[in-house]
Amino acid sequence: MRSGRRGLIAGRVLASFLGLAVVATTGFVWFENKQFTDGVRTSDSISQVKKGDDGYVAPHLGNDVNLLLIGLDSRKDMDGNDLPTQFVEEELHAGSSSIGWYNTNVLILLHIPANGGRVTGYSIPRDDYVERPGGAADVPGLGTVQVPDMGVGKIKEAYGDAKTFAEKKLVAAGQKDKAKIEAESREVGREATLRAVQKLTGVHVDHLAEVNLVGFYDVVKAIGTIQVCLKAPADDPIEDDAGTGLKLPAGISTIDAATALQFVRQRFHLVNGDLDRTHRQQAFLSSVTHTLRQKGVLGDLGAMQSLFGVVKKDIVIDNGWSVLDFAQQASNLTGGNATFYTLPIKGTSDVPNGAGGKTSVNLVDPELIRKTVTDAFSNDAAVAPPPTAASSSAPGTPGTPGNPSTPNPSPSTATPAPKATITVNNGTKTPGLAAKASGVLLDDGIAVTKTGNGGNNVARTTIRYGAGSADLAKKIQSILGTKTAPVIDKTLASDGIVVTLGYDYKLPPDKPASASASSSASSNTSSGSLDSGGALDMSSQDGIPCVY
DSSP: OOOOSOOOOOOOOSSOOHHHHHHHTSSGGGSOHHHHHTTOEEEOHHHHSOTTSTTOOOOOSSSOEEEEEEEEOOOBOTTSOBOOHHIIIIISOOOOTTOOTTOEEEEEEEEEOTTSOOEEEEEOOTTBEEEOOOEEEEETTTEEEEEOOOOEEEGGGHHHHHHHHHHHHHHHTTOOOHHHHHHHHHHHHHHHHHHHHHHHHOOOOOEEEEEOHHHHHHHHHHHOOEEEEESSOEEEOOBTTBOOOEEEOSEEEEEOHHHHHHHHHOOTTSTTTHHHHHHHHHHHHHHHHHHHHHTTGGGOHHHHHHHHHHHGGGEEEETTOOHHHHHHHTHHHHTTOEEEEEOOBOEEEEEEOSSSSEEEEEEOOHHHHHHHHHHHHTOTTOOOOOOOTTTOOOOOOOOBTTBTTOOOOOTTTOOOOOOOEEEEEEOSSSTTHHHHHHHHHHHTTOOOSEEEEOOSOOOSOEEEEOTTOHHHHHHHHHHHTOSSOOEEOTTSOTTEEEEEEOTTOOOOTTSOOOOOSSOOTTOSEEOSOBOOOOOEETTGGGGOOEEO
């Protein structure tokens, strides 16, 4: 594989890589460059996107760094071998070893100012329907290969489509070494991804880091456990080869590596599907950073060296990084001084998938995206916006079955949640209303136990409570702002409360009941602006921001 000996390690997640960016950006200033890169695969794909290529953006002036984090949803190792089925299905809970292909299910573009200002990150939704330009790729044994323009398609598929093209060329040329075919065709995939990202955002990528499923798992397993916070309970059963099996309560949970992978991979049973998943990925990066700081890993030379030894076999970084330069610049990221956003979409549409069927894509406005990203990245002194629905502080819940060590957040930022079994049902056709209402309650210290379906024709919201929960029921009514007073229900347990939302219920202005990210079955195109979520501030909730 084309490689260089200089570089620094960073990481990113798959749904899968984010822990690495943290590891990469911490205190490696203590090591020599060679110690970093021994055993690390490197890429020269950035230098392969040359002037004149579609998707080329000239390097910017100054010492700011634009870092692209790539997470592959691949069940293969670095040499192209399938990961063991038992490991993928039973430990990772990631479905069959045959799925995933080379989709880039995580694409996060980070801007790290040279002057120590706030780090800004943009997640690129994987189903964004964008131009995927081709270009010339230098492949050992083949020389310069002209990768054709791949047309408009999902940005996540640029990597795999270009890799497949290069792989066929290598095989046709007589290359039989599987590892070499894998390495060189993946390089072409990275180049195609870089072109697509640069063309979409209008900014030059200075460095990249890539990790797949097993790399993410190894990072979190080495750390031990992390904490995540949910605004509503998560229940994502595995059905018909879909779903992750994730089941977590609202509030803060302490989770292991396998559960963390479920947390960042879930996209079904979420209000905004993949858009909510990008917020999960951002929150995960923040939580890993928080954990490393909390455990003292960032200041412990031995612990950092041990962690690096575990992860370096699972990643690919570009060959142009300098440890000494980058470690100092990235200190704000590891210090929590970072804000993440998700690129906006205009709506969704069903388009032909090339196999006689159709697939749902995100429609985007490239001109708006380029202006948004270039403006943000040129403002090094940007101040974090006020907390929003994606970043506001929220309380945790006491330990729950399966999470015995789950702590509450700091008393200074949360009110302990009353002990009760609270169910919020959606009695309307508004997607995700119960989950959003749960978030409203969590912001005031009340964690919902379960959300469900209460039918689709409930006119007036009701709140029923057991004999011992009158005060809490009244508090819930006050927080939600419902007009109908709570009523006692002797069929409920003493600590039971059931809220059924009707068409009279309106979410507070800062908690919009945004449309689902998926097109409705009856409409081929969903137009208008879909909510991609607010800013996620890594310093919020002591580094553990709450998301859906």
